[in-house]
Amino acid sequence: MYSTNQAMLYKHHVHDGQPYIFYIDIRSGGKGYEEFVERAQKEDGVIYIRGKVSKLYRDNGKVKVVGVDTIANKTVEIDADLVVLAMAMVPTPGTKALANTLKIQVGENGFLKEAHPKLRPLESITAGYYLAGCAQGPKDIPDVVSQASGTASKVVSLFSGEYLQLEPTIATVDEELCSACRICISVCPYKAREFDEEKGIAIVNEALCESCGSCVAACPSGASSQRNLTDKQISSMATSILKESENKDS
Numbered sequence: 270m271y272s273t274n275q276a277m278l279y280k281h282h283v284h285d286g287q288p289y290i291f292y293i294d295i296r297s298g299g300k301g302y303e304e305f306v307e308r309a310q311k312e313d314g315v316i317y318i319r320g321k322v323s324k325l326y327r328d329n330g331k332v333k334v335v336g337v338d339t340i341a342n343k344t345v346e347i348d349a350d351l352v353v354l355a356m357a358m359v360p361t362p363g364t365k366a367l368a369n370t371l372k373i374q375v376g377e378n379g380f381l382k383e384a385h386p387k388l389r390p391l392e393s394i395t396a397g398y399y400l401a402g403c404a405q406g407p408k409d410i411p412d413v414v415s416q417a418s419g420t421a422s423k424v425v426s427l428f429s430g431e432y433l434q435l436e437p438t439i440a441t442v443d444e445e446l447c448s449a450c451r452i453c454i455s456v457c458p459y460k461a462r463e464f465d466e467e468k469g470i471a472i473v474n475e476a477l478c479e480s481c482g483s484c485v486a487a488c489p490s491g492a493s494s495q496r497n498l499t500d501k502q503i504s505s506m507a508t509s510i511l512k513e514s515e516n517k518d519s
């Protein structure tokens with residue numbers, strides 16, 4: 270889309286110029302975007318050529334652009350004054366380090382990742398950290414503004430309640446079983462575990478716990494568990510699922 274915008278701006282300033290855009294796939298998914306591309310073609314005369322540029326070289330003070338038009342199935346040669354490469358947007362170099370510090374995820378392209386694309390699109394997996402704008406991926410200005418508004422509302426709602434709502438499956442420690450080995454403290458990725466020197470056991474900071482279950486899996490004494498997600502409950506769920514699938518098969 271920004272290539273189209275730049276081509277139109279060029280045409281508005283250089284009235285007798287001719288902008289060309291080589292493309293493989295026009296990403297115009299958004300309200301009014303398709304019409305914007307159409308307007309560029311019809312009103313500003315931007316010529317879109319589906320295909321790749323194969324060669325660029327200087328020729329008589331111009332830049333010769335040689336490419337292929339895959340729709341017309343022919344070679345195209347253009348004498349250009351200026352050739353601009355439409356660069357892809359990439360994450361800021363410090364994004365990965367920031368994500369590691371905040372314990373939030375990055376997606377396969379290196380941008381910060383939301384907790385769930387449909388159900389929690391504004392939140393990271395760590396409570397209290399929200400996403401807005403191009404930190405999450407390439408976006409245009411209206412999308413950034415609406416996402417930032419949504420994120421601001423989320424933050425306001427976080428502080429508007431009298432109590433902080435927690436996940437029902439946060440970790441807990443059986444004081445009788447804890448052997449004070451501190452393994453859970455070292456494995457907790459959210460720093461929700463600490464050692465209570467007075468009691469001589471590991472405890473859970475419930476406001477920080479994200480119910481990931483790492484401490485439960487690592488605890489050698491069986492002292493750690495998740496509320497509402499005990500071994501017995503998991504076993505019952507698994508048994509019930511297996512029974513259901515057996516009934517379907519029979």
Ligand code: SF4
Nearest residue numbers: 447448450451453488
């Ligand atoms: S890993 Fe288990 S036994 Fe060890 S300190 Fe943590 S809760 Fe206690």
Ligand code: SF4
Nearest residue numbers: 457478479481482484
């Ligand atoms: S469930 Fe995860 S976040 Fe919560 S205390 Fe255990 S390791 Fe930390």
